[in-house]
Amino acid sequence: MKIAIASGKGGTGKTTLSTNLAALIAESEEVVLADLDVEEPNSGLFFKAETVHEEINVKAIPYWDESKCTLCGICARVCNFHAIIRLGPSIVVFPELCHSCYACSELCPEAALPIIQKRTGILSEFQTGNLHFIESRLDIGEEQAVPAIAKTKKFAAQKYSGVRITLFDSPPGTSCPVMETVRDADFVLLVTEPTPFGLHDLSLAVDTVRVFEKTIGVVINRYGTGNDDVAEYCRREQIPVLARIPDSRRIAELYSAGKLIYKEIPEIRNILEGILDAITEITEGGG
Amino acid sequence: MKEIVVISGKGGTGKTSVTASFSYLGGSSVVTADCDVDAADLHLLLKPDFGYSEDFYSGEISSIDQPGCIRCGKCADVCRFDAITVKNGIYRIDPLRCEGCGYCARICPPKAIINKERKAGKWQISHIRTGGKMVHARLGIGADNSGKLVAKVKNEARELALEERAEYVIVDGSPGVGCPVVSSLSGASFVVLVTEPSVSGLHDLKRVYELVKKFHIKAGCIINKADINPGQHQKIMDFVAEEGIPHLADLPYDERFTKAIIEGKTIIEISTGNLEDRLTKCWEKVRRLTN
Structure with a gap:
C-alpha cells in the first residue's frame, strides 16, 4: 500500500508525520519511505542510516x-x-x-x-534496520521536480515491490509536483493546522487529490491553537479526521533538533498507531 | 522601484506573515505580489477586494477528434508522458498527463489531434487596506506552469508599481528551489530569507541561498521562532556570518502569529510592543539594504 503524506501548506508537519510513521512501522516490519520533496528533501535529517545506493538523475535533452x-x-x-x-x-x-x-x-x-542525458540531481538510498529510505535531490538551479519524483517512485516500486507499506513524503503546494506524488497513491494523508492558512490550503489540496478520486484522511496538527473551522470543513466534506496532534512547544523543540517525537512522547506513539489502524480500516473496508 | 522577494526554502517558516507585515508598514509605497500561486495565503491577511480579475492561459493541451481518428496509434507511440491510452480501440489523451508538447498533433496522419490553449488559472489586481495595491493569482486545479503564472504576477506588479509610482514591489515567494522560486527571484533587488532554528530550516536555507547566489542577489535573513532551539539558532548565525548575509531580525515563537492569522490581520495590527518593534526595525533595515 502506498500512502502519500501531503498538505497544501508548507510547514504543517508532513515530514514529522512521514518520518515518525516510518520509524514506528519499522519497529515491526519492513517499510519504505520515499522523500519526494526533491526541491528541499529533509526526511533524511531524522535518521542515522547507511547509504546503500546512489545514482545520478538525468533528463533527456537534444544535443x-x-x-x-x-x-x-x-x-x-x-x-x-x-x-x-x-x-x-x-x-x-x-x-x-x-x-x-x-x-x-x-x-x-x-x-x-541526438538525445543526450543531462544530470539534474542525485537519488540516494539509505537503510537503517527495517527502514528503506529513498530520496532524490535536485541540483540547485534545476527547475523541474516532476521527472525526479516519477523516477524516485519507480525506483521504490521496482526494488521494494514486496514491502507492504511505502510512504511518500510529498512536497508542499497543490501543483504538478504534488499531482505526481499522489497520482498512484492508495491513500492520501493530508496534514493541516487549525488556522485559516491551514484550512485554505487543505481545501486546495483536497480539490487536487479528488481529481484522482483518491481516498483521503486528515490529520490536524498543532491542535488546540487556532479554531474549529478545519474540523467543520472535514465534517461538511465527509473527510475523516484520523488524528489530532496537540500543539506543543516540546514537539516543536524535538523536531527542531531532528529527533523522532514518538520516541520521546508516548502519547504520540498512540496517535500514530491510531492513524495506521484507521488507514487499514478505511482501505480494507472497500474505500 | 526596487523588488524585495521573501522566500525560505522550507515551508511554514512565516514568509506570508512577514510579507504582510512589510506590506502594511510600507502602505501606499508598496505593491504587494503573492507569488506562492499554488497555495496562496496572503489574501487571508490582506483581504484584497478582487477588483480586477483575468483568466491566465499558458501552454497547450491536446485532444483527439474521435471521428477523424484512424486508430493508427502513432500518437501513443511518440508520447513520452504516457498521456495517450487506448481502450477498446479508442485512443484518448489524459489531460492530467498531457504536457502540451504537441508532438502527437504534428505526426497524426489524418491531423485528428487538436491543440487548445490551456487555462491555467486567474490573476487579480486588488486594493488593500494598507493603502497599497496587491497582485495575486490562483493556479487552476491540476494546472502546470506555476512558474509562468509567477512571472505574470510579478510583471503585472512591476507595471503597477511604475504606474502608481510605488517605491517597492514586495513578493511573497513559494517554498522550495524549483521553477516557481526561480521565477520569483528573477529581477529581484533584495531577498529576505525567513528561516527557523531547526535542522530542516537550516538545511533548506542553505539550499535556497545557493540559488540566490547564482542570481547574484543581495539577501538578509530573519530567524523566526528564534528561541525554539538555541543550538540551531547559533548554527544559523554562524552560517549567515560565514556567507556575509546580514541578520535582519530574530522573531520569537509567539502565539500572536497564529492569532493574527485567525483574525485575518497583520502582526503589526494586533501586536503592540516587542513584536511590532522588531518587525518595524526589520522593515527599515530591509529598505536601507535595498536602496
Whole structure:
C-alpha cells in the first residue's frame, strides 16, 4: 500500500508525520519511505542510516550536431516550450526549458539532434534496520521536480515491490509536483493546522487529490491553537479526521533538533498507531 | 522601484506573515505580489477586494477528434508522458498527463489531434487596506506552469508599481528551489530569507541561498521562532556570518502569529510592543539594504 503524506501548506508537519510513521512501522516490519520533496528533501535529517545506493538523475535533452545540421529550423518550429531556437548560424538548446518530449530530435530530417542525458540531481538510498529510505535531490538551479519524483517512485516500486507499506513524503503546494506524488497513491494523508492558512490550503489540496478520486484522511496538527473551522470543513466534506496532534512547544523543540517525537512522547506513539489502524480500516473496508 | 522577494526554502517558516507585515508598514509605497500561486495565503491577511480579475492561459493541451481518428496509434507511440491510452480501440489523451508538447498533433496522419490553449488559472489586481495595491493569482486545479503564472504576477506588479509610482514591489515567494522560486527571484533587488532554528530550516536555507547566489542577489535573513532551539539558532548565525548575509531580525515563537492569522490581520495590527518593534526595525533595515 502506498500512502502519500501531503498538505497544501508548507510547514504543517508532513515530514514529522512521514518520518515518525516510518520509524514506528519499522519497529515491526519492513517499510519504505520515499522523500519526494526533491526541491528541499529533509526526511533524511531524522535518521542515522547507511547509504546503500546512489545514482545520478538525468533528463533527456537534444544535443546539436553541427556537422549534420542544415539550419532548416524545423526543430525550433516544433518546440512548444521555446527550448530550442535558431540563432544566426547556430542552434541553441535551453535545457531548463526542455520538457524531454523528443519532438525536435525525432522530427529533425537530418538526425542532427541526438538525445543526450543531462544530470539534474542525485537519488540516494539509505537503510537503517527495517527502514528503506529513498530520496532524490535536485541540483540547485534545476527547475523541474516532476521527472525526479516519477523516477524516485519507480525506483521504490521496482526494488521494494514486496514491502507492504511505502510512504511518500510529498512536497508542499497543490501543483504538478504534488499531482505526481499522489497520482498512484492508495491513500492520501493530508496534514493541516487549525488556522485559516491551514484550512485554505487543505481545501486546495483536497480539490487536487479528488481529481484522482483518491481516498483521503486528515490529520490536524498543532491542535488546540487556532479554531474549529478545519474540523467543520472535514465534517461538511465527509473527510475523516484520523488524528489530532496537540500543539506543543516540546514537539516543536524535538523536531527542531531532528529527533523522532514518538520516541520521546508516548502519547504520540498512540496517535500514530491510531492513524495506521484507521488507514487499514478505511482501505480494507472497500474505500 | 526596487523588488524585495521573501522566500525560505522550507515551508511554514512565516514568509506570508512577514510579507504582510512589510506590506502594511510600507502602505501606499508598496505593491504587494503573492507569488506562492499554488497555495496562496496572503489574501487571508490582506483581504484584497478582487477588483480586477483575468483568466491566465499558458501552454497547450491536446485532444483527439474521435471521428477523424484512424486508430493508427502513432500518437501513443511518440508520447513520452504516457498521456495517450487506448481502450477498446479508442485512443484518448489524459489531460492530467498531457504536457502540451504537441508532438502527437504534428505526426497524426489524418491531423485528428487538436491543440487548445490551456487555462491555467486567474490573476487579480486588488486594493488593500494598507493603502497599497496587491497582485495575486490562483493556479487552476491540476494546472502546470506555476512558474509562468509567477512571472505574470510579478510583471503585472512591476507595471503597477511604475504606474502608481510605488517605491517597492514586495513578493511573497513559494517554498522550495524549483521553477516557481526561480521565477520569483528573477529581477529581484533584495531577498529576505525567513528561516527557523531547526535542522530542516537550516538545511533548506542553505539550499535556497545557493540559488540566490547564482542570481547574484543581495539577501538578509530573519530567524523566526528564534528561541525554539538555541543550538540551531547559533548554527544559523554562524552560517549567515560565514556567507556575509546580514541578520535582519530574530522573531520569537509567539502565539500572536497564529492569532493574527485567525483574525485575518497583520502582526503589526494586533501586536503592540516587542513584536511590532522588531518587525518595524526589520522593515527599515530591509529598505536601507535595498536602496
